Every structure is written in structure tokens, then in C-alpha cells.
Amino acid sequence: MKISHIIGILAVVALGLAACGGGASNSGGTPPASTPVELTPAQACSGEATLDDQLRCMLQVAKIAPIESAPSIPxxxxxxxxxxxxxxxxxxxxxxxxxxxxxxxxxxxxxxxxxxxxxxxxxxxxxxxxxxxxxxxxxxxxxxxxxxxxxxxxxxxxxxxxxxxxxxxxxxxxxxxxxxxxxxxxxxxxxxxxxxxxxxxxxxxxxxxxxxxxxxxxxxxxxxxxxxxxxxxxxxxxxxxxxxxxxxxxxxxxxxxxxxxxxxWNASSPTANFHGYLKNTRDMTDSAKRGGILFLGKAGCYQCHNGPLFSDQKSHNLAVPQVGPGFGSGSGATPPQDKGRFEITGKDADTYAFITPSLWEVKVTGPYLHNGVYATLEQAVRHHLDAAGAARAFRCASDAPLLGTTPVPCSDSTTAPALYDDMIARLAPELQSPVTLTNNEVTDLLAFLNQLNNGTN
Missing domain, CATH: 1.10.760.10 (Cytochrome c-like domain)
Structure with missing residues (x-):
């Protein structure tokens, strides 16, 4: 399938006729309306022959386009x-x-x-x-x-x-x-x-x-x-x-x-790394292209990291291990905890949830997540692949970050089992089914993420 043919499908197909109640025929004589269903990037682009064509097709379906230039500042x-x-x-x-x-x-x-x-x-x-x-x-x-x-x-x-x-x-x-x-x-x-x-x-x-x-x-x-x-x-x-x-x-x-x-600080270069790839002014390695295909497909990253910011600008609970002094009402809790956007909205659905961060410059923005619990990008990626498992496996004694030479306040599933059970019970739907990637696939995914930078920030 040529990349131009993606316009013909527009990422939407009709999957059958709308169901008729009780199996009765449509007495009005008008055919039932079809039900348009949005295709995933992987579904829409499965017929592409090369890595490059498949990735470019998937980017188009996912509506990932170059970010605009920064405004002029005198x-x-x-x-x-x-x-x-x-x-x-x-x-x-x-x-x-x-x-x-x-x-x-x-x-x-x-x-x-x-x-x-x-x-x-x-x-x-x-x-x-x-x-x-x-x-x-x-x-x-x-x-x-x-x-x-x-x-x-x-x-x-x-x-x-x-x-x-x-x-x-x-x-x-x-x-x-x-x-x-x-x-x-x-x-x-x-x-x-x-x-x-x-x-x-x-x-x-x-x-x-x-x-x-x-x-x-x-x-x-x-x-x-x-x-x-x-x-x-x-x-x-x-x-x-x-x-x-x-x-x-x-x-x-x-x-x-x-x-x-x-x-x-802006990542809108017409030639650097992934922006250059989007604007056809530079290429990426095959590893980075495979990583992009994983990002938009099997790994499921694009479900939350999409659009020009690589962020859906929504809040999600990732069951991030609880480290730090807590926030808002959680500062006075035992153990200290951070309930995220709940402290702003008061909505139960926002408990432990945080706004999806943009991925521009993610190569250099570690330590990662809202409390810096993961020192490396690979650790953060692997948490997303099995958030519940990573949360339960986290141990303060070996995994908590340091402030100088002193561990920050920390709780884990052995010291605060009820807290961790609650976090995992509220885990974002997008992360409830673990994703299995090989080590080589993780390497490719990281190669793609490392392209999301301007080189000057």
C-alpha cells in the first residue's frame, strides 16, 4: 500500500451494520447505518512494505505532525x-x-x-x-x-x-x-x-x-x-x-x-532528529524506525502520548511508587502520599493520576515521572509495560532515589500494602494489560524516544 493511499481509508472503516433489536427486520425500509470504527495505526498501516513507509503511515494515522515554531521574542x-x-x-x-x-x-x-x-x-x-x-x-x-x-x-x-x-x-x-x-x-x-x-x-x-x-x-x-x-x-x-x-x-x-x-527551550527545529524526519529533511536509523512502529503499535505508547506534544493532556494513574514527602492532604497522611490531580479536582477518578508529560527532550529529562523515582528512561519505559508488577516489585531499601546521600521518604508494597493495593486497583485502563517486549524491542523503542529532541536544549 502506498502512503498516499492512507487518505482513502482515513483511519476509519465500517464494521458491519448496526444491530436490529430482537432480530426483527428493518420495517422502515431504510438500510441500517454503518458503524464507523477508528483503526489503530498498526491496523491501518499493516500493508506497508518498508519500515519507512509503515512508520510514516502510522504517524499520519496517529496525527503526529511537526510542532509549530516558537513565537518570535524581541x-x-x-x-x-x-x-x-x-x-x-x-x-x-x-x-x-x-x-x-x-x-x-x-x-x-x-x-x-x-x-x-x-x-x-x-x-x-x-x-x-x-x-x-x-x-x-x-x-x-x-x-x-x-x-x-x-x-x-x-x-x-x-x-x-x-x-x-x-x-x-x-x-x-x-x-x-x-x-x-x-x-x-x-x-x-x-x-x-x-x-x-x-x-x-x-x-x-x-x-x-x-x-x-x-x-x-x-x-x-x-x-x-x-x-x-x-x-x-x-x-x-x-x-x-x-x-x-x-x-x-x-x-x-x-x-x-x-x-x-x-x-x-523549544523543540521545533526543521532539521534536527525526529522533527527533521517528519519534515523529510533527515532520516533515522532502522532501530529508531522500528521503535517508532512499536511506540505507535504493539507497545501502546501512543494511546496517551499522541499529538504534537506527544501528550493527550489528560490525567492517568500509572501506579508510580510512592516516594517523596507527599503533596497536599497526602503530606499529612501515614505514610506520606501524593494523590496527584485529585488534590486539584477532588474527583475520585483523579486519585494518583498525573497529566501525561510531553516526550520532547525525554532523552535528557530524567529522573523520570512526577517524583523522579526512575533514574533512567529504560526504567520508566519498563514500568509502563507492567505498571502493576513494577509497583509491587519496587523496594525502598534498594530502589528509592537519594537526596545527596540520604534516601527520600518512601513506602513500598511491603511497608504500605493497602496504599499500593489501592493504587493498583485504580490503575489506568491503558496499563492494565502488561505488554511483553523483547530486550531488542526495548532497545529500539528507546532509540526512537532518543530522537525526540532538538539538540540545543
């Missing part, structure tokens, strides 16, 4: 965002910056399972540092592992601050840039006298908890520091020449940071 705005991103002025303690967790290489990842909180080691923050690639590309709707920041259908933003967001924010990435400034464990710090050590500071004392309920005093205090730094202030006002300096506020800081991140 140099003054990029430069101001770069300064702000790397400045410790934005923290309550004056000791950490955005770059403390998001270095300006490696897709903005710190390569740690869990970063140390402002309490210091061995006290980690709640979740793995997210990458910063393509955050405004590919029709993205959510940010953060649990999707607590994003954009509504009408273009308005949602966030933990509700209606307390400042006006004039350009996009949801600018919204997100405001929240590490409010996180006591990440950048804000703690109220003096709270017994939390070096993270205590005066700005942290301006508001109670939850900080997001009254964020403006913190943002105002940060702006005082920004205005007092001539280098940063001059760069910020130069980025907004049409805005009177007296009106430059925290929203402009957030917009500049978002602009810097958007220009610095």
Missing part, C-alpha cells in the same frame, strides 16, 4: 527575562533563583529526583522539577504535574490564586512563573521563629498560609527589590518602552521570564 524582552530567571532577588531568602532548579541547559532540568527544599537536606520539595520545553507550543492546556495552572476555553487562566492573579499576564507560562515565588519550600521561605532554619525571612512573614490566598504582599515586596537593582530594572523597563516605569509590575516580571523560557 531581544530586550529575552534579555530581561534571562536576568530575572537567574536572579536571587525573586526569592524571599535572596539565596535561590529560578535557575537553582532549572539550569539553563538540559531542558531546564536539575537532574535530581527531588530538589532540596529551603529547609535544606534531607528535606526535599514535593515533586520532580518539570522541564521547560515547548510550554507554549502544541496547543498545551495545562502546566505542572497535576495541571493546576492552565488556560480555559475562553482564554482566561486558572491557578491556585484564583481571582488574585494580576492583570496583564501574557500567557499561562507567565502565570506559572509567579508561583515558585509563593512556595515556601522553593523560593519564598518561612516565617521567622517557625523553627525552619536558614529559610526564615521577613518577606515570608508578610502572609499566612495558604500563601496563594493573599499573594500580592509577596509580589509587591519582590518588586521593591527588583526596582532597587539598577541592572535588572533598566533591562525590564527597556523591554517595555511603552509602559510608564511606575506601572511596570510583577506581571511584567512574569511575562519576561515566560518569554525567556519560550525562546530558550
Amino acid at each position: 531581544d530586550p524582552l529575552y534579555n530581561a527575562g534571562n536576568l530575572l530567571f537567574n536572579s536571587t532577588l525573586l526569592s524571599g531568602t535572596g539565596t535561590v533563583s529560578c535557575a537553582s532548579c532549572h539550569p539553563t541547559n538540559n531542558a531546564g532540568m536539575d537532574k535530581l529526583a527531588l530538589h532540596a527544599s529551603l529547609r535544606g537536606s534531607p528535606n526535599p520539595i514535593h515533586r520532580n522539577t518539570p522541564d521547560l520545553v515547548n510550554k507554549l507550543l502544541g496547543g498545551r492546556k495545562f502546566l505542572m504535574w497535576d495541571g493546576r495552572i492552565g488556560v480555559n476555553e475562553d482564554g482566561s487562566f486558572f491557578s491556585p490564586a484564583g481571582d488574585k492573579l494580576p492583570g496583564g499576564l501574557d500567557n499561562m507560562l507567565a502565570v506559572q512563573a509567579l508561583f515558585p515565588l509563593l512556595s515556601r519550600n522553593e523560593m519564598l521561605g518561612y516565617i521567622p521563629g517557625s523553627g525552619t532554619g536558614t529559610g526564615e525571612n521577613a518577606i515570608a512573614a508578610l502572609v499566612g498560609d495558604p500563601v496563594e490566598a493573599n499573594p500580592q504582599p509577596v509580589w509587591d515586596a519582590i518588586m521593591v527589590k527588583v526596582r532597587a537593582n539598577a541592572t535588572i530594572w533598566n533591562a525590564l523597563t527597556a523591554a517595555y518602552p511603552a509602559v510608564p516605569p511606575a506601572q511596570v509590575g510583577i506581571q511584567h516580571v512574569a511575562n519576561a521570564i515566560a518569554a525567556f523560557e519560550t525562546r530558550r
Whole structure:
């Protein structure tokens, strides 16, 4: 079958006539309507003769196309965002910056399972540092592992601050840039006298908890520091020449940071790796092509990792081993646990579920999953192949990630059997039937995943 013939099937076939109740004939004389059923990429493309034709056919059926180019960012705005991103002025303690967790290489990842909180080691923050690639590309709707920041259908933003967001924010990435400034464990710090050590500071004392309920005093205090730094202030006002300096506020800081991140981290090259393959400007190895066919077929990855972001932007429970200090209500549970998107929506179906991450730059975004429990991409892939088995086999003593030389908080199926039984009982339908791949097939799948990068992030 030629690749052009895929248009003729459109990934849909009619599988018989609609059933008639009780076996009676259709008395109306009108033939029953056919039932269109969507073919999987593997079904639609089984007749292709070569690896290349089969993969290209499957990509078309799965609607995987090149991601759009990043928007143009003016140099003054990029430069101001770069300064702000790397400045410790934005923290309550004056000791950490955005770059403390998001270095300006490696897709903005710190390569740690869990970063140390402002309490210091061995006290980690709640979740793995997210990458910063393509955050405004590919029709993205959510940010953060649990999707607590994003954009509504009408273009308005949602966030933990509700209606307390400042006006004039350009996009949801600018919204997100405001929240590490409010996180006591990440950048804000703690109220003096709270017994939390070096993270205590005066700005942290301006508001109670939850900080997001009254964020403006913190943002105002940060702006005082920004205005007092001539280098940063001059760069910020130069980025907004049409805005009177007296009106430059925290929203402009957030917009500049978002602009810097958007220009610095994007995977939309017309020639690099998988993008080049999609645009017919470069080839891939046969191993990577076989891996792509597995990704879109037998391995089932495309069920959740699809579209231009390689993400369905939905939440799924993968039964990820419970490591870390927990999150939200789970922080106070025994043992500590992270119930994922449930903490945002309150929906039982979202318990232990997290938004499907994009796979762009997945080669360098380890450690993997929301708590960094897996150090290598192969470990993360093998978990997906048998999530229930991997969760039950995980052992804190041998498998838990470290913060420095100290294991992070951890529970496993021997120390918290009820928790693990509950996670596995709620496992995403897509992962309930284990997939058996040979070691060579896993190698091919990894070869494909390693092509999903720009080479400059």
C-alpha cells in the first residue's frame, strides 16, 4: 500500500451494520447505518512494505505532525527575562533563583529526583522539577504535574490564586512563573521563629498560609527589590518602552521570564532528529524506525502520548511508587502520599493520576515521572509495560532515589500494602494489560524516544 493511499481509508472503516433489536427486520425500509470504527495505526498501516513507509503511515494515522515554531521574542524582552530567571532577588531568602532548579541547559532540568527544599537536606520539595520545553507550543492546556495552572476555553487562566492573579499576564507560562515565588519550600521561605532554619525571612512573614490566598504582599515586596537593582530594572523597563516605569509590575516580571523560557527551550527545529524526519529533511536509523512502529503499535505508547506534544493532556494513574514527602492532604497522611490531580479536582477518578508529560527532550529529562523515582528512561519505559508488577516489585531499601546521600521518604508494597493495593486497583485502563517486549524491542523503542529532541536544549 502506498502512503498516499492512507487518505482513502482515513483511519476509519465500517464494521458491519448496526444491530436490529430482537432480530426483527428493518420495517422502515431504510438500510441500517454503518458503524464507523477508528483503526489503530498498526491496523491501518499493516500493508506497508518498508519500515519507512509503515512508520510514516502510522504517524499520519496517529496525527503526529511537526510542532509549530516558537513565537518570535524581541531581544530586550529575552534579555530581561534571562536576568530575572537567574536572579536571587525573586526569592524571599535572596539565596535561590529560578535557575537553582532549572539550569539553563538540559531542558531546564536539575537532574535530581527531588530538589532540596529551603529547609535544606534531607528535606526535599514535593515533586520532580518539570522541564521547560515547548510550554507554549502544541496547543498545551495545562502546566505542572497535576495541571493546576492552565488556560480555559475562553482564554482566561486558572491557578491556585484564583481571582488574585494580576492583570496583564501574557500567557499561562507567565502565570506559572509567579508561583515558585509563593512556595515556601522553593523560593519564598518561612516565617521567622517557625523553627525552619536558614529559610526564615521577613518577606515570608508578610502572609499566612495558604500563601496563594493573599499573594500580592509577596509580589509587591519582590518588586521593591527588583526596582532597587539598577541592572535588572533598566533591562525590564527597556523591554517595555511603552509602559510608564511606575506601572511596570510583577506581571511584567512574569511575562519576561515566560518569554525567556519560550525562546530558550523549544523543540521545533526543521532539521534536527525526529522533527527533521517528519519534515523529510533527515532520516533515522532502522532501530529508531522500528521503535517508532512499536511506540505507535504493539507497545501502546501512543494511546496517551499522541499529538504534537506527544501528550493527550489528560490525567492517568500509572501506579508510580510512592516516594517523596507527599503533596497536599497526602503530606499529612501515614505514610506520606501524593494523590496527584485529585488534590486539584477532588474527583475520585483523579486519585494518583498525573497529566501525561510531553516526550520532547525525554532523552535528557530524567529522573523520570512526577517524583523522579526512575533514574533512567529504560526504567520508566519498563514500568509502563507492567505498571502493576513494577509497583509491587519496587523496594525502598534498594530502589528509592537519594537526596545527596540520604534516601527520600518512601513506602513500598511491603511497608504500605493497602496504599499500593489501592493504587493498583485504580490503575489506568491503558496499563492494565502488561505488554511483553523483547530486550531488542526495548532497545529500539528507546532509540526512537532518543530522537525526540532538538539538540540545543
